[in-house]
Amino acid sequence: MRIPNPAPVSVLIVLMSFITPPLRAEEPPSQPSGPLPTETSCFNCHSQLDGAALEPTVRAAEDIHFQKGLSCQDCHGGDPTAMDDMDASHNPKKGWTGKPDRLHIPEFCAKCHSDATFMKQFNPRARVDQLSEYRTSVHGQKNAKGDGEVAVCIDCHQVHGIRAISDPRSPVYPTNVAQTCAHCHADAKKMDPYGIPTNQLADYKTSVHFHAISVEGDLAAPTCNDCHGSHGAAPPGVDNVTSVCGTCHPREATLFRETEAKKKMDLSPCIRCMVCHSNHAVLAPKDDMLGVGTTSTCTGCHAEGDNGYAAAGKMAQSIETLKGGLAKANALLDQAERAGMEVSEDRFALQKAKDGLVESRVLAHSFDLDRFLAAANGGIAATDAGVVAAKKAFAELRFRRVGLGLSLLVILAVILALAMKVKELGARPRV
Amino acid sequence: MSVGGAGRLGRILDWLEERAGWSFLVDLGKKKQVPLHRHSLWYYLGGMTLFLFGLQVATGILLLLYYRASAEEAFESVQFIMAKVPFGWLIRSIHSWSANLLIFVLFVHMFSVFFMKAFRKPRELTWISGMCLLFLMLGFGFSGYLLPWNKLAFFATQVGTDIAGAVPVIGHFALRFLRGGEQVTGGTLTRFYGFHVAVLPALTTALVGLHLLLVQKHGMSVPPSIEAQRKAGGEEAKSMSFWPHFLLRDAIGWCAALGVLAALAALFPWELGEKADPFAPAPAGIRPEWYFGWMFQTLKYLPAHILGIEGELLGILGIGLAAMIWVFIPFLDRNPAPGNPVSRLFTLAGWLALAYMAVMTAMVYLPQGH
Numbered sequence: 045m046r047i048p049n050p051a052p053v054s055v056l057i058v059l060m061s062f063i064t065p066p067l068r069a070e071e072p073p074s075q076p077s078g079p080l081p082t083e084t085s086c087f088n089c090h091s092q093l094d095g096a097a098l099e100p101t102v103r104a105a106e107d108i109h110f111q112k113g114l115s116c117q118d119c120h121g122g123d124p125t126a127m128d129d130m131d132a133s134h135n136p137k138k139g140w141t142g143k144p145d146r147l148h149i150p151e152f153c154a155k156c157h158s159d160a161t162f163m164k165q166f167n168p169r170a171r172v173d174q175l176s177e178y179r180t181s182v183h184g185q186k187n188a189k190g191d192g193e194v195a196v197c198i199d200c201h202q203v204h205g206i207r208a209i210s211d212p213r214s215p216v217y218p219t220n221v222a223q224t225c226a227h228c229h230a231d232a233k234k235m236d237p238y239g240i241p242t243n244q245l246a247d248y249k250t251s252v253h254f255h256a257i258s259v260e261g262d263l264a265a266p267t268c269n270d271c272h273g274s275h276g277a278a279p280p281g282v283d284n285v286t287s288v289c290g291t292c293h294p295r296e297a298t299l300f301r302e303t304e305a306k307k308k309m310d311l312s313p314c315i316r317c318m319v320c321h322s323n324h325a326v327l328a329p330k331d332d333m334l335g336v337g338t339t340s341t342c343t344g345c346h347a348e349g350d351n352g353y354a355a356a357g358k359m360a361q362s363i364e365t366l367k368g369g370l371a372k373a374n375a376l377l378d379q380a381e382r383a384g385m386e387v388s389e390d391r392f393a394l395q396k397a398k399d400g401l402v403e404s405r406v407l408a409h410s411f412d413l414d415r416f417l418a419a420a421n422g423g424i425a426a427t428d429a430g431v432v433a434a435k436k437a438f439a440e441l442r443f444r445r446v447g448l449g450l451s452l453l454v455i456l457a458v459i460l461a462l463a464m465k466v467k468e469l470g471a472r473p474r475v
Numbered sequence: 476m477s478v479g480g481a482g483r484l485g486r487i488l489d490w491l492e493e494r495a496g497w498s499f500l501v502d503l504g505k506k507k508q509v510p511l512h513r514h515s516l517w518y519y520l521g522g523m524t525l526f527l528f529g530l531q532v533a534t535g536i537l538l539l540l541y542y543r544a545s546a547e548e549a550f551e552s553v554q555f556i557m558a559k560v561p562f563g564w565l566i567r568s569i570h571s572w573s574a575n576l577l578i579f580v581l582f583v584h585m586f587s588v589f590f591m592k593a594f595r596k597p598r599e600l601t602w603i604s605g606m607c608l609l610f611l612m613l614g615f616g617f618s619g620y621l622l623p624w625n626k627l628a629f630f631a632t633q634v635g636t637d638i639a640g641a642v643p644v645i646g647h648f649a650l651r652f653l654r655g656g657e658q659v660t661g662g663t664l665t666r667f668y669g670f671h672v673a674v675l676p677a678l679t680t681a682l683v684g685l686h687l688l689l690v691q692k693h694g695m696s697v698p699p700s701i702e703a704q705r706k707a708g709g710e711e712a713k714s715m716s717f718w719p720h721f722l723l724r725d726a727i728g729w730c731a732a733l734g735v736l737a738a739l740a741a742l743f744p745w746e747l748g749e750k751a752d753p754f755a756p757a758p759a760g761i762r763p764e765w766y767f768g769w770m771f772q773t774l775k776y777l778p779a780h781i782l783g784i785e786g787e788l789l790g791i792l793g794i795g796l797a798a799m800i801w802v803f804i805p806f807l808d809r810n811p812a813p814g815n816p817v818s819r820l821f822t823l824a825g826w827l828a829l830a831y832m833a834v835m836t837a838m839v840y841l842p843q844g845h
Contacts, residue, residue, distance in 0.1 A: 384744040386557040386564065444564075448741035455734040462727045469720060 084124035085133045086116035103205025112166055119152070149196040150178055150187065177275035184276075193234070195277075200224055216274070219257055221267040222248055244268075247324035255328075266292060289317040299410035306412075319344065331367070334408055335360025355413040362420035363404060369427030370397045376434030383441050390433035397426035504718025508694065511713040512701045517587035521690070522725040523732060524584055525683070527577035530736070531615075534570040535672070542622070544668035546661030549624035550750040557747060568740035576736065578616060578766045581609055589804070589825050592811035592818070593696035599805035601689040604682055606802045611679050616764055618671040624664055629751035630761045632667075633659045638774065641787050642795075660753070700813045762839055769835035770794055797828075 091101040104110045117124045121139030126132035134140045144152040154175035163170040178184035186194040207214035215224040226245035256265035271288050280288045290297025320341040332339040342356035377387050400423020407416045478498045543552040556563035594602035621632045640650030655662035777786035808821040
């Protein structure tokens, strides 16, 4: 038998070894590999250690990665099978990278979270744009410039013990986001170097949004990341405020832009949303924000004598007239209903007035007096119709009472006539 | 010979007499005698029931002109009657109030007949036909309650037909028959409408005819106690002729009833409530009409199981048995002489039944938790 020349085979092995890079920690594992997370040499040793070395094992069971079958070596590399041998398990040749430094955590997490193929194994709809989003954020930009103090993944998501974002105990679950952001943003010591105020959480807690999400449990209500973005967190610029608010309040935003286009004027920055509604402390809107009274927000920009001031006064007056008319019509219809009148159709017609009130409140954001008055006057006309209907019901009620009185008189007369006839017929004839 | 009297009307009546011979009715009325004694007042209740039934027929026919029997239109058509049709509110309110008054008067009539032992021989069939009429009137009430297709009626019908469904052997058939399927739907409404305006009126007309014929045949019964007193005292029986004396007094009562109904309709028009929504949860405090209240409350108070038998089933069987005994009372209380202890026991049972029904009905209207 002819023995093959070993030289070409050796060259091929060297070449193949050269062009195939070693398994590095920076590469995502093709799939969860190796022994079960709790059966790794990592878990075995670290669970017997103290302090920071023990920490990764303490909350491992809560960690979404562990729950999905990923283990220590999938992030940190190393040999999970090398029991009781720290050097072997921490072998750089086995991809051991150790603890990543804070500055490089975004890339460390992104090696999997930016890999669409890898992420699809766990969730076909998983986002993989977190790192690129992060790089657009103030946090990401400062991080890229070497600022190790700004937020990285673990500041919001925690490290070891990372819960799914849908888990109500996760720090990034909607009801917990404000507190998570405030962990840094309410800390004056951390914010001072950046010149950022620390009153956002306190302001937000007074807002209608906080009330909706925390008290009413409405998870659709906005918290920090809904306006600022999550991974791409940045303060919205003045020009963007309308877009930010408009994602949830599209009607108001559209009206605002329509007026800008129609009047060929730039309404920024004087009447952007937050000028009237504030930013973090968005209070529940009230009708007295409109008008020229002491609680009005219009008087912040408009003074007596200008057109805006006059328009604000007219708007407020219309709203009050509409509300007053609606209350009156409702009260009268209630009264008529209690008296037994059938007024359900009139009550249904009064819905137009309620619609008019809602519509005019929204149309206040158009800053267009004609459009506003068209809606408000439609509502006022409906309240007038409601009052007329109620009065008609009362007239009908009076008619019924009078009719009843007359009918009873007639019936009484017939009874009397019958009684007289009975009397006329004399005593009961007896047989 | 002129029977119509003088004047134009007299001539018309004479013309009719020649062709139809109507005057026999007057002769009948004159011939018919109504006994006079201290309990004679109760005799007016039969006439009052008949008057209210007539009122129901008249107002019902008027309502038919506008009512539409479908789940889509029933509620709206009643709303239209109440709000738009001239005097529609009056007709519907009188129909509803009169229905309740009719059943109330019917119950009083039934108990008065019972306590005066007017069911005794030879009036057994008069009693049974009267009881059947009572059941028919309850059927009118049950079927009519659903017709406005409002929320309360919808769920009350569901509960009521559920009870019918719990009857052994025929229960499921009865439930499907009443509902026109497994659930209360628009089909049930159409069916109830058919019962209310065709089946029940036809049966009632026939039975009212029979009942009146029997009353006419046997005359009005004198309570045994009065009969005994008269015999003991050697008194002569007193009576008055039906026409014109009794009928004129009857008419006074009818006019008074009309006045009461007019006042109720004008001051407390019958409510319409909210339109039925089969997908909405049942509202709190569903209860049937007051005349079914005592049965409803009985079933409510029964424990889930009694001696291993379902409580509701036992309750339904018990009520059914009691109703059977009540219907056949003329054959059980056969010798209702004043001194007969057996007959006295029946009288006592009647008072207990009346008290039980009154207390249970009142319990329905007591606030929850009492």
